Amino acid sequence: MHAFQFRTVPHIVSAPGAAAQLARHATPALKCAKRLLVITDKGVMGLGLLNAALNGLQADGYAVHVYDKVVADPPESVLFEAVEEGRAFGAEAVIGFGGGSPMDTAKVVALLLGGPQELADMYGMDKAAGPRLPLVLIPTTAGTGSEVTSVAVITTGATSKRGIAAAPLYADMAILDADLTLGLPRHITAATGIDAMVHAIEAYTGKRFKNPVSDALALAAMKKLHGALERVCQDGSDRKGRADMLLGAMLAGQAFSNSPVGGVHAMAYPLGGMFHVPHGLSNSVVLPPVLRFNANTAEALYSEIAAHIGLKASSSALIAEMERIADAVGIERRLSQLGISHNDIPAMAEDVAANDRLLPNNPRPMGYDDIVAMYEEIL
Secondary structure, three states: OOOOOOOOOOOEEEEOOOOHHHHHHHHHHOOOOOEEEEEHHHHHHHOOOOOOHHHHHHOOOOEEEOOOOOOOEEEHHHHHHHHHHHHOOOOEEEEEEEOHHHHHHHHHHHHEEEEEEHHHHHHHEEEOOOOOOOOOEOOOOOOOOOOHHHEEEEEEEEEEEEEOOHHHHHOOOEEEEEHOOOOOOOOHHHHHHHHHHHHHHHHHHHOOOOOOOHHHHHHHHHHHHHHHHHHHHHHOHHHHHHHHHHHHHHHHHHHHOOOOOOOHHHHHHHHHHHHHOOOOHHHHHHHHHHHHOOOOOOHHHHHHHHOOOOOOOOHHHHHHHHHHHHHOOOOOOOOHHHHHHHHHHHHHHHHOOOOOOOOOHHOOEEEEEEEHHHHHHOO
């Protein structure tokens, strides 16, 4: 036996239409707060996904200020602007509504509004101390699992991405409403879905913090996601499939928040930070070479995952299946398709090699030359 800890969000609500009844569901988590800062992006606002929730909150006597300027791979400037608006409004609680970027932004903004700690002092493992404002997270994509993780990833400087991983980033409540994902375009559905599968795979094979609870959640997530992803890409209105995707993404989020991700995510970060490739797509593209690199070391674990989703118990079967799924759902497979050239690889590899938060979790040590070779494999 080995000692481990497991943490997650204390209150999870999963119900179609839950967002429209946000005031009723979220009131316990808001802890008497009546002035709410809602953090989202222009896409969510343009689709009207927030309308019913805002109407319900205001009808129930909440004062609401919406900050909708979050962008993909949010830079520090977005966080500071949201904090400034939240302070001017007198925000007493924060609601994150959207994909991973709005939810990550909401987590950190709740910390910055709730305590005196500076953002620069939060980066790394267990550096963010709190306190924070009450926090409720509502995902509109089935991928990041950010609604149940203690991690936020922020773009620092011009291109680099840094993570904050600490218990105060766990929300007070996560609300899963599969109806919010019904209108997701096929490409976003595919990329975020594979992203969630990457979370499950990396949690199950994590070198440092792998544990029985995360293992069970990761396998359950893989089963849900593997069974639903192609279905919802073919029929975006499949409500059962959408619900399975959202639940699978959340289970994977719970798993990797306790047994953190490794080499795939480390190699994906430069694609987002330097070239603004969406996070889910970045993970999808770099997944196969990292799986092949790890295969000998992680053969037993990859075989267990493969068997759990109905494949032959081997790493080669898992790798082939992930490549087949990417082709079936129409995901780009090459760096060149994303505007990345051979000349970009050295700078990307340097960024990865310096990632001392994620690389130690990878089943097999990854050096600079290994990273270059994996990028070149998918050029």
